[in-house]
Amino acid sequence: MKASDVSTFFAQPGELDPEDYLELDYLFECHGDPRSAAAALCSEQSTGQWHRVGVDEDLRPRFAAKVLALSVEGQLPAPSCPTTEQVTGEVSVCRITIAHPHGNFGPRIPNLLSAAMGEGVYFVPDIPLIKLLDLRLPTTYLAGFEGPKFGIDGIRDLLQVYDRPIVFGVVKPNIGLPPEPLAELGYQGWLGGLDVVKDDEMLADTAWCPLGRRSALLGEARRQAEVETGVRKGYLANVTDEVDRLCALHDLAVGNGANLLLVNTMTVGLSAVRLLRRHTRVPLIGHFAFIAAASRLPCYGVHTRVINKLQRLAGLDGVIMPGFGKRMGMDEAEVLDGVAACLDPMGAIPRSLPIPGGSEWAGTLEGIYRRIGGVDFGFIPGRGVFGHPMGPGAGAISVRRAWDAIRAGVSLEVQARSSPELRMAIDTFGGGG
């Protein structure tokens, strides 16, 4: 790119109407002049070759992505991580905000991904490392999306739980059990105080545990638990499957009594979630499987906050994400960013329930509550309920007693004096187990 062209990819003050653009924040490492690299990033993700040969035209004014802000944060003697390109030599570490014209593709998630995370991002000359950190969508663009059909409020109405976190339990063993024992385990968990019994994300519609029979038995157990406890219960059935089966599996599972559905978002694709959202009669919860392949390195890929925003945009009523604490190896700020992606204002798009998880048990509830600073989240133990030595009912009780302790302002140890289930949970899981 000629020097005179570089400046054409930098926005002039007042030149752009913010409603016409997505704002994309990237962190990148580049060789050579950062301004040239920034201009190339804008060109590659939008207009590229911006006129026909021999034609006096310039497609950039309307169609080019443009730099809104660029800062060089430092120099490194080499890229901070080896790439397949095996480039060496000094790099500048840069942060950039780009205004990308959404009229180039419209309110379509696959095309948004192609623009913000496509060839024109990860294959820009002299930018060996780049990570999409955030994206902000103007009201005009958000208006093209429906977002969650139920959202947090809908999930609360379904369960009639308004003043505390929603307590999920992931039935364990996660894989290998037929429907009968799964339903029995779920039933015990509900009686103990779980709001929602959840299929593991690995559980599919297999011959040894068909979704039809599983949802029938768990649906029946759920209704029975509602009768016995007098409170509403949720069964979150995993319908992750080929895209052309999603709606049929929805009909099957919901018809049998599942009243929430789980889908492993990035394995079916965000757009398939949007499809299912149009069809669904119950809240949809997304699991984070496959996201980490692109999100876990600080220097490359895409930040989980971006994917969480897109999950909300696609219509997920709840978003399961890797949580706090040592187990998932997440940076605490990143988890909070992911939670904020679910809760922060986003035009008219309803809020999604953030569900951060990873080896939760009664003793981890308070830490999540304090970090998030409110009750609008899902708490999602697995082994912490279904691996409790006194059984799933006791495991669920231990979690509910932990919440009682938080509400009463007493320590878990004090609370455990009146709860053998909580006492046992502390003794079993409290060593970091």
Place this chain on the structure above:
Amino acid sequence: MKASDVSTFFAQPGELDPEDYLELDYLFECHGDPRSAAAALCSEQSTGQWHRVGVDEDLRPRFAAKVLALSVEGQLPAPSCPTTEQVTGEVSVCRITIAHPHGNFGPRIPNLLSAAMGEGVYFVPDIPLIKLLDLRLPTTYLAGFEGPKFGIDGIRDLLQVYDRPIVFGVVKPNIGLPPEPLAELGYQGWLGGLDVVKDDEMLADTAWCPLGRRSALLGEARRQAEVETGVRKGYLANVTDEVDRLCALHDLAVGNGANLLLVNTMTVGLSAVRLLRRHTRVPLIGHFAFIAAASRLPCYGVHTRVINKLQRLAGLDGVIMPGFGKRMGMDEAEVLDGVAACLDPMGAIPRSLPIPGGSEWAGTLEGIYRRIGGVDFGFIPGRGVFGHPMGPGAGAISVRRAWDAIRAGVSLEVQARSSPELRMAIDTFGGGG
């Protein structure tokens, strides 16, 4: 995990029927004992907690993933790349082959992704870095998939081209032109000798270039070019869009004369491609947008060969991938692996056309041909045809003359003596431009 349990995740000789398992190769860096990390990797991606509390059962014999081979390749003072986990300390670099029971989930791509690239892979304790390098699918598993509906042979039959690479041209400018000039550019390219005129992967169904009018004009131009040249021509229309529009856009574009369709695979999702494959009447070509977010680092994510195998499995008749040469920053071996994923035997699944690309022009054709060692590939210039100073027709001619030179065993320079179009291509693009 107890030491006695570690060995239960290592396969004993003769214990496993290969037809019951996927084979997964990972490269990982781990803290502590590699055997323990390997066992944890198997446990986390399959059975996890392998019995109910208080029940004498063991779900591992049927449902556990097991180590087939483990080798420690070296030690590093710290992980080779910083992670969000920010762990430090010595790591062992390991290669592992895991047998994963496909009966756990069945022939479903989203569930395969959840198992081989899900939570149980990227969040295993003491494995901060891991990359899925390869997967091998037994015949019984492959039998659950249809693969490409047309494959290489079908594309060749469509175009009646059997003895040379298929020549694609990506119309440039890629974005911003209305249908009329796009059709005119395509028409010139066809007359010059392109087999297939291709929409850019960034081109969507927008108000300024609706797919309906675009496919009508390009379909008509294609038929006109066939009449004038007497040979078959292809128009590859980009139908990348929300999943619930794919089949309708197929019907629209194909009805108007598009005879191949483009989809940005990972942005709509592999499973949506499988859905479209069931519906399609024309060959489907996949573009690599969004894959690199998870594939470009040697130490983390997933290797492109895996995604290419899955694209073929999902039914793509052609796979556009980042190609050889400096422009895309790809390791040559990785491109060849991606090509092999399209061409190597894969049960009864037909071959897909590999289409490696990145700033191709007449002068890069021979290098691709020599590296691949055959004619079964697609050649996909953009600017090398549509940025040719004498116009797209001349650009296409320059590519065809380059193939004539290869066939005749003469140099490009010699061939250019009788081809001003090739001469101009060399002068324009030959400096690495």
